[in-house]
Amino acid sequence: MALLQVDRLSKIYQQHHAVQDISFSVEEGQCVALLGPNGAGKTTTINMLTGLIQPTSGGIHLYQQGTKVEDRRPYMGYLPQMPSFYSWMSGREFVCYAGQLHGLTRKEAEQRAAEWLQRVGLEEASRRKIGGYSGGMKQRLGFAQALIHRPKLLILDEPVSALDPVGRRDVLNLLRELQQETTILFSTHVLHDAEEICDQIIMMRDGRVAIQGQLDDIRDRYSEPVITVVAGNASNPQVKAWMTEISRKPYVLRSELQRESMTLTVSDLELAEREIWKDAMQHRIFIRRFEAGQSTLEDLFLKVVQS
Amino acid sequence: MRQTILFYRKEMLEMARNYKWIWVPLVFLLLGVMQPIMSYYMPEILQHAGNMPEGTVISMPTPTGGEVLAQTLSQYSVIGVLILVLSMMGMVASERQSGVASLIFAKPVSIVSYILAKWCSAITITAVSFLLGYAAAWYYTVQLIGPIQITHALAAGGVYLLWLCFVVSVTVLVSVGVSSTGGVAFVSLAFIALLSFISSLFAKVFMWSPSQLSGLAAEWLHYGESARPTFAILFTSIGSMALLLAVAMFIMRRKSPIGTHA
Ligand SMILES: Nc1ncnc2c1ncn2[C@@H]1O[C@H](COP(=O)(O)OP(=O)(O)O)[C@@H](O)[C@H]1O
Numbered sequence: 001m002a003l004l005q006v007d008r009l010s011k012i013y014q015q016h017h018a019v020q021d022i023s024f025s026v027e028e029g030q031c032v033a034l035l036g037p038n039g040a041g042k043t044t045t046i047n048m049l050t051g052l053i054q055p056t057s058g059g060i061h062l063y064q065q066g067t068k069v070e071d072r073r074p075y076m077g078y079l080p081q082m083p084s085f086y087s088w089m090s091g092r093e094f095v096c097y098a099g100q101l102h103g104l105t106r107k108e109a110e111q112r113a114a115e116w117l118q119r120v121g122l123e124e125a126s127r128r129k130i131g132g133y134s135g136g137m138k139q140r141l142g143f144a145q146a147l148i149h150r151p152k153l154l155i156l157d158e159p160v161s162a163l164d165p166v167g168r169r170d171v172l173n174l175l176r177e178l179q180q181e182t183t184i185l186f187s188t189h190v191l192h193d194a195e196e197i198c199d200q201i202i203m204m205r206d207g208r209v210a211i212q213g214q215l216d217d218i219r220d221r222y223s224e225p226v227i228t229v230v231a232g233n234a235s236n237p238q239v240k241a242w243m244t245e246i247s248r249k250p251y252v253l254r255s256e257l258q259r260e261s262m263t264l265t266v267s268d269l270e271l272a273e274r275e276i277w278k279d280a281m282q283h284r285i286f287i288r289r290f291e292a293g294q295s296t297l298e299d300l301f302l303k304v305v306q307s
Numbered sequence: 308m309r310q311t312i313l314f315y316r317k318e319m320l321e322m323a324r325n326y327k328w329i330w331v332p333l334v335f336l337l338l339g340v341m342q343p344i345m346s347y348y349m350p351e352i353l354q355h356a357g358n359m360p361e362g363t364v365i366s367m368p369t370p371t372g373g374e375v376l377a378q379t380l381s382q383y384s385v386i387g388v389l390i391l392v393l394s395m396m397g398m399v400a401s402e403r404q405s406g407v408a409s410l411i412f413a414k415p416v417s418i419v420s421y422i423l424a425k426w427c428s429a430i431t432i433t434a435v436s437f438l439l440g441y442a443a444a445w446y447y448t449v450q451l452i453g454p455i456q457i458t459h460a461l462a463a464g465g466v467y468l469l470w471l472c473f474v475v476s477v478t479v480l481v482s483v484g485v486s487s488t489g490g491v492a493f494v495s496l497a498f499i500a501l502l503s504f505i506s507s508l509f510a511k512v513f514m515w516s517p518s519q520l521s522g523l524a525a526e527w528l529h530y531g532e533s534a535r536p537t538f539a540i541l542f543t544s545i546g547s548m549a550l551l552l553a554v555a556m557f558i559m560r561r562k563s564p565i566g567t568h569a
């Protein structure tokens with residue numbers, strides 16, 4: 001059942017299309033990554049989902065038990081990329097305030113604030129002023145304030161981008177746990193983070209959706225046979241000529257040449273492998289490494305980003 | 308309503324934590340006490356200022372109690388207004404600038420409650436500070452200078468407080484519309500100064516303007532009466548404050564809570 005439906009959403013800033021005609025839907029219980037390089041339109045999309053900015057056109061619908069809701073905000077939790085708080089409040093006070101803004105009574109809010117602060121590992125610092133928190137602590141506080149009202153949909157903008165490796169690991173672990181409890185949509189420019197916890201990705205580029213779907217489907221659908229060849233003795237001028245010649249063969253779809261290696265996307269792996277070896281033998285080219293396999297999502301992502 | 312109270316409590320706590328609850332009332336108190344004391348000692352101060360030929364007798368018309376209290380109000384019209392605007396310029400603008408507004412407005416909050424709470428808290432600290440300072444000025448004036456008719460002092464104080472509330476309302480609106488805190492202070496002060504200036508130039512046209520409030524208060528203290536259309540001025544003042552708030556809410560709704568760039 002669809003929880004969130006985004007329908008031909010666009011945002012134009014003075015003739016600049018930050019987001020252009022994107023559509024997608026998020027099912028209940030899913031974890032969706034909004035993936036794309038800087039400037040792809042991820043933050044703009046998220047700001048429209050949370051209602052912080054108005055779309056130029058298009059619709060956003062959130063469904064609660066099958067019926068569309070008027071105001072999405074009670075059902076969503078949001079953590080911006082660089083969350084900032086009232087530095088004069090303590091962590092506990094802020095989370096409690098957030099809970100009360102969501103309609104919890106003071107008592108409920110206090111109780112849940114304590115629970116969430118413990119869960120994100122901030123209980124010790126919870127009585128200190130937020131002004132003295134580190135970046136990682138603010139991030140965790142941001143999680144607590146976004147989750148206090150048990151949202152149906154948790155929206156996170158680049159939740160791990162600014163963190164050190166340890167902080168990143170902690171947040172990914174927390175996200176993996178939260179996946180059992182709620183639906184998650186988060187943006188990132190790192191494919192690896194998306195692959196680690198998500199089942200669905202939406203790849204964006206220049207304000208448009210380039211590819212979207214289940215990770216496994218995308219992997220199957222877009223993976224192509226790839227051969228990487230590392231030729232020895234790069235000083236041999238023949239190597240360069242030979243690589244260029246190979247890259248023009250009919251079974252090569254796309255090629256990428258470096259000084260002494262090349263990566264070829266081929267139409268037929270077996271045929272290509274046989275032909276390349278034969279050709280190398282004929283030209284007396286020494287091959288140091290030969291690798292045949294499938295292209296990864298990383299390759300696909302780079303292709304989407306760079307094309 | 309519940310949310311308005313929640314926002315209001317947060318504002319009050321913030322003003323306590325960053326010491327606004329200390330320094331704003333303190334400034335008003337000092338200004339209030341200073342005027343009667345200065346007036347009382349003025350002849351002696353001048354006597355000791357030197358440069359006077361031996362035997363000079365300084366005779367100054369001793370001001371009445373009402374005049375001294377009116378002078379206090381004119382102090383408030385400059386330094387008091389400046390302090391109020393400076394202490395409130397960041398009210399909305401800085402929450403937007405810091406980005407905390409994007410956390411708050413992603414929650415199911417009402418813009419009406421948000422603005423109303425900002426306004427009420429600003430009015431609270433303004434009223435407390437002014438009444439404290441005015442009461443002190445009144446006390447010292449009666450002690451040192453002379454009696455003041457209670458009804459005149461009360462009416463003048465009430466009318467003047469309404470002027471300060473108008474100043475606060477202007478600042479709230481500008482704080483919603485202008486993004487930088489410095490800009491908020493500048494625009495608010497410029498607007499208030501300009502309004503006062505223009506309405507003193509074109510007194511006929513601006514007969515009902517809220518800027519007449521301070522003149523009204525001063526005249527009551529001086530003469531115990533005023534030729535100005537009191538009720539019309541009160542009416543337009545309260546009306547324009549309501550209008551300023553409504554426009555602030557409207558702009559807040561139109562303008563994204565995270566500002567133009569985020
Ligand atoms: N307020 C704005 N005014 C003008 N252009 C904007 C504004 N916000 C974003 N943009 C532009 O929209 C594009 C998408 O930005 P953004 O959504 O922040 O990308 P991402 O989060 O994927 O890095 C960028 O080219 C950016 O310059």
Ligand SMILES: [Mg+2]
Nearest residue numbers: 042043081158
């Ligand atoms: Mg971004």
